[in-house]
Amino acid sequence: MSALLLPKGTIEAFDKKRRAFLWSGDDSCSGSSCLVAWDKVCTAREVGGLGIKNMHDQNCALLVKRLHHLHSTDSSWGRWIWQEHSGSALFCDNQLGPHWDSLSTLLPILQRLTRVQVGDGTRTSFWHDCWYGSSTFKDRFAPLFSHALNREATVAVFLSKPIEDQFAPRLSSTAETQLARLREMLQNFYLSNSTDLCPSRDAPGILRTKFIYSSTHMGLPLCKNWRFIWDNRAPPRVQFFAWLLAKDRLPTKANLHKKNIVPTAGCIVCNCADETATHLFLQCQFAQEFWRALRTSVVSNVQDLADLVAPCHLPVKHFQVFFLLCFWGLWNHRHDVVFRGLPNSRTRLVAKCIEDATLWAEHLSREDRPVVTNWKSLLSSSIRYD
Ligand SMILES: [Zn+2]
Incomplete structure (x- = not known):
């Protein structure tokens, strides 16, 4: 994944297996078993997904990291590539084959995330890299860029000729103004003998794959429930249950009825709705x-789980786990009624919650475990209250 851009069909074949394993634990599964769309599953937990890696985006992130490596370090591969193609715009050379073509499609991502410290200007795109100020010249001077004769010129190539020779004749008035501004900006800029350096904009010198990957998912709205669901000490399978609960994607009778899997949507626990x-x-x-x-x-x-607050008679710490314990208990009680034909019983529900609380206490640090004692005593008192 860090060497080749995987074909779409290959990623789809992998995803078919991954999807089936998630929803059925098997090699294949039907569409009705998939409770949440795969695209959504493959987004970060913060935006409502399950945090499973999107293979295409991860593949691209690893390749962008590879591009960054070639641009910014003195690795053997980097040295060889730039020696072989010195003086040419490396990723604009159509003679280098389909692999380079596919890598070059990812160059805009690298350019968006990095800022070049120009040395001799031979590895830096004049228009597309961010190397002067906080944005690219292409973005800053868009009308002027539309008149550029060599849009792929490196900084070294651009500066080797008189600036007026770099543009088509008869500039628009806006482009004329921008040309004057560009000339003014470059008049005191000089190249050196050192190699161009391409550090990350966020962390100088370091461009982590995780940062590149997450940058492709920026702009998605935050899921308000994500902390309630994931930022707690409940067992992972209960967090997964809570994720489905907050999305209303649990296999309830209403959801199964919508998929024509069961004939009616009625609640068996109360027979009222x-x-x-x-x-x-x-x-x-x-x-x-x-x-x-x-x-x-x-x-x-x-869908409003994030609005739950700690009951005043319980410790605030780990209160989310207490609610998940109760939801998990209600779900298992429902299974007892639907699948095992048992009668409704709050005593049985509470006993199960207390049993689970004892097990879940192992997920808490030793000093936090007294909260479980509070939960158990509240649960026990709820039966006495009854
Ligand atoms: Zn009911």
Whole structure:
């Protein structure tokens, strides 16, 4: 992945296997088993995804890192490449084959993330690299750029000729003004004998693959529930359950009915309404009695988990885990009723929550474990309250 741009078909074949493994643990799975679209799964947790790497973006990030390596270090490969092609614009040479062609399509990403410290100007694109000020000349002087005769010129090539020879005759008035400004900016700029350096804009000298990868996902809106779901000490499979819960993608009867997998959408626990996630965990009479017995107020929709606050009679620390413990208990209680034919029982639900709390305490640091004692005593008292 750090050597070649993988063909689209190869990535699709890999993703087919990865998708099937996630949703069914098998080699293949049907579309109805996939509870969240794969594109969404492959976004960061902060923006509502599962944080699984998007293979195409990771492939590109690794190749951009490779490009950066060739541009910025004195590696053997870098030395060889630049010696072989000295004086030419390396990534504009169509004779270098399809591999270089595919790498050159990634050059704009590298140029967006780096800033060149110009030495002799032979490795720096005059128009496309950011090397003077905080933006590229192409962005700063767009009308003038449209008149440029050699849009791929390096800084060294551009500066080797009189500036007026670099543009088509009869410039527009805006381009004329920009040319005067450019001339003024360059009049005191001189090349040196050192090699051009291409450090990252964010961390000088370092361009991490993780930073390149995340830059391709910038601009996506933040998911308000992501901290509640992931920034806690609940077991990973419960965090995964919470992720599906907040998206309303759990296989509830309402969701299964929409996919024509079950004939009806009714809640078996109360037989009063459709079994949506919001109904099952928050509005079902059984769930409401459970929350009331815990003297705990909840939100009105599962998509608002981030709005849950610690009950005043419990420690604030790890309160998210307490809520996940209760949601997980309600979900397992629902399975007891639907799949095992057991009757509704808050006593059984609470016993299961207490049992899980004992196990989950192992995920907390030794000094934090007393909070579990608080949870257990509240759960036990909810039965006595009953
Ligand atoms: Zn119900």
